[in-house]
Amino acid sequence: MTTDPLASPLRIAAQPELTGGRRVGVLLSHGFTGQPASIKPWGEHLGALGYAVSVPRLPGHGTTWQECNTTTWDDWYGELTRAFDALCLENDAVVVGGLSMGGALSLRLAADHADQVSGLVLVNPAVATRRLDVKLLPVLKHVVPSFPGLANDIKRAGADERGYDRTPLKAIHSLMRAWPPLVADLPKVTCPILYLRSTVDHVVDEASQPLITGKVSSRDVTVVTLTDSYHVATLDNDAPRIFDESAAFVARTTAA
Template structure:
């Protein structure tokens, strides 16, 4: 199937600092591209991959699951690690879930994480009923474009594929079980009002990770897709400042170690 216009993966070749940005469930790189372009303007190397089954039609997601989505961001991370001296990983919603899993698996190879409205558990009876519902319903109403800004549109599916959603519900406990293995510096930004992911997800992440360098920021003017909402510029600027701070620290340590 052809890609929806605007759903293409994004890559910018910049300097020694690389940034991987992961989009969310049923979404596309379109929701991450302004963030990626902002960081690219500061000279960073940026990669925003398109997850398998995304960017075309919701039926294409039915044949994919979390191992496929994780494999793609893992591939993109390894590519950045091959070309950059330090790499940061950012993500929105399920993209933040994938970010956490990369942190759990790759450890110190990742210099820091930026999480926006991460999801790590099922909230509400409907999602908890997915194991049964997937046998009855092929899809459910979509979750795209939870944006407070007037005219804000996320390029995502109008339907949620139930088989794929079931796989996501299987992914959450895998990530939760290893959250104590996350030790990297973390910048976590979450919306005060979010109609897709309950705020208790953020509390769970903050309560279980082992990172000591943690910054939590509340987004007062945005809904779930905050990267396309009123607080987008704040997300971009705070993430850049976070990356610059840690990159400077890493560079100083490298110089000191070198003699």
């Protein structure tokens, strides 16, 4: 299967001389039907500050939507877990972050490994939706393979996340089936959270934020409003703010 040249994973080694002598890792996950290109600038910014950075390519992404339709939440979570385990072995502390579905995967990691995740950075995360048509997915996924795509909800002219132009229905049904168990386990999340939310988002509706902030056990939750970006805020006008806010958050939550 041919992979988009920009979809290669990003790995940056730690420079502890820049981070107070500690080796600090940051794991970042892209979203559904997206690919590493959507968050590489974020990872590169953190890497330049001395943090070890890992941006894996989730299975079925950065190739074709048809291949994505053969993968599931378990495949995506498995890949992210492998990258997380590698960072934990090499670093003194690890912060996890993600965009959209990447935020949901990050929350799953924080619930399953509460003692190892030092902090969470969530950008427009999705764990629920108010759309009623998703109730038809169990039937529709056997009738039609895809719907029009969700990619490139970006306000800044010329930006391109290089996502799919079609939404694979079997894959998105797998994603949405993973949401209820994740929401049930949100009280297991105890680490500090930086939650960055666009005021205008044409992909993720308002259902997720109150669920996440209301159910996690974290006592340190900071919500930052992004007023000049759409869904893919990591490539949008507010990207510099995301980079700066997350860098300060990583420094604070991983300090010895």
